[in-house]
Amino acid sequence: RVLYLNLANNDEFMGSLNIISNVKDDFDQLDKSAKEMYVAYSDGVNAYLNSKDTLPIEFDLTNLTIDSWQPWDCLAVFKVRHIMMGVFEGKIWRSSLLKEFQIDKLVNLFRGYEKNNLVIVPPQKLFDSEELDATEYFAKALEYIDDLSEIDIGSNSWVIGGEHTLSGKPMIAGDPHRGLDTPSVYYQNHISCDEFDVIGLSFPGCPGFPHFGHNKNVAWCVTHAGSDYQDLYIEKIRNIDGIMQYQYEGQWAPLIQDVYNVSILNGKTVEICSYKTRNGYILSFNDDNTKAISFRYSATYEFNTGFNVIRQMIDSQNSDQMENNMNDWVDPCNNFIFADTNGDYGYINRGKVPLRDQLNAWVPVPGWDKKYDWNGYVPFDELPRIRNPRNGFIVTANNKIPDEDYPFYLSLDSAPEYRARRITNRIKSHLKKGKFDSTSMLAIHSEIISIPAQILTKEIKKINFENSSYSELQKYLIDWDGSMDRNYVAPTIYSEFRYRLNKKIISGLLDSDKADKMLNAGGRGAPAHLRTLSARFISYIDRNNTEYLPNGYENWTSLFEKIFMESCDYLIDTYGNDRDLWKWGNVHKTNPVHTLSDLFPELSDQLNPPKFSVSGDGDTPHNAGYSNVSRYNVVATSVARYMFDVADWDNSKWIVPLGSSGHPGSKNYADQGYLWKDDKVIKMQYSWDVITKNYQLQILKKK
Incomplete structure (x- = not known):
């Protein structure tokens, strides 16, 4: 909002949703205790702003002043953080494939979750269903998909029951995987008063501990569930005497229009017009304004009761209260794990998932047809849940x-079982x-074995190379166990091989241009599909199923030989013959970038945190997913690691x-x-007698 660089991509998307108006409505409907929390937080922000002569360096650089913080701004921060975590981009991606x-050709690309892979509920159950057949849904979509105009638009957790811990009480651990924001997306926080004493990770700009934390009785954490609570609708539009209208069930109604201004760099403002139908806010019109795409999203479609839950969580006294409080949670849908000092622990898939036609799951649907309306949500009592399972533990890893x-639809896509299986x-x-x-x-945080690497290298080892340079490089994989260790050369060879293997197979299924687009795309559309499709390739290769084998190859081994040589040639050209330069840690690094560093390159060294070599990849519990565009730059990783010891809160640990501090000048x-990169953690001090022996005091003086 401050930079507003040409109102591109996410800026335009967020502007069309009129978030501030939406969260003001949410705030008006909150209960008394929740309102008090957001008001108190805002009062604290404003008290600080009014007491200081200087603001953080970002305000000096942009020559901006800050308006008073409003209670609904807290809601906006939370909502904006999570809009792009939904699955609507996948529907755009599928529709683009269907048009081409x-x-x-396409049904082979969408076959669902792999059989015999782990699910979360019931614990340790293997999925046992036939492959998806999308033929019916794609055929139906073809009846109207030409109306669609082009739009530009992971985590682990585990809990061990008391029967399996030395203390006799549950223990929780995990790590959220996101882009490495600068400053950090999560803020380590501890708030104590007469009513509560809570410690955990909060979002700067929003009070409470919605994802990770504990009070004196209960601990909780989340992973992303990947549920489908966002739909796209194709709208029929007309203009009658300057009034824009949309059609529903043969009737025309005026678009709801809202005009507002946004402050941008150098004191300027930009006017934004947002439009809304009964289905939701419009994201884009076609060139002649006869069609549009609207966006229905559980968190903006109606009053968001989840902002009450953030306050209720703080007061939860046991697992029963915590689970019941999730009845009003809306967005994002999470795998929510909890454990209490009584020894109870459990899981619930929290959030509102709408009930609607199955076609809504696949592609944008006709907004003029009531068949595709939402008809309530999956009942709270029917949400997947676990309590004190017999096996003694619960694992969630976006699987x-x-x-x-x-009986209910939750989502089409989910992460492969790899991380869940290793944990x-x-x-x-x-x-x-x-x-x-x-x-x-x-120790589980440090798990860096890649299951796909083990499967693919097993096949690479079978190849007999005549050229000694290739056989020498093959030796790096002979005794390799699939460990994505930053000190090894093998992960680099494997990663380049897998990238080229995916490209070759997808090019055979579609074409090379679409393969490039899928491999190099951002967002959650094509990349999510690639993740699922690549996992199926691995499964077929492991079973020697040649259905996906490109034309011109007798077997997987013949394809692997060619791909391996191409990969080695690329690595030699790129990194030379010094194998130390090939080590995974030399090419696989974090690259945290401050929002303003590109605008002020002369200050980038001060604004940007240091880069670190890291182990792992996107398939390992020690997560460090990378981009194909700038191989192998880490784009998603553990933005926090934590362990909550319910028996002794002072034995809990964490790291970011x-x-x-979010201030670039702070120590x-x-x-x-420097600790995080080596998988080290620090104490999460909770008891005040411990804190008073180890604290550093800073007094904020009035100006």
């Missing part, structure tokens, strides 16, 4: 939530030796990749990164 390719018997294997392996303590819980701006 025949249905018989599929319910098994094949679950599960680590837990089972440790339980054969003994019970968990804080050290063994935290930057620091506890705490990025100091934790």
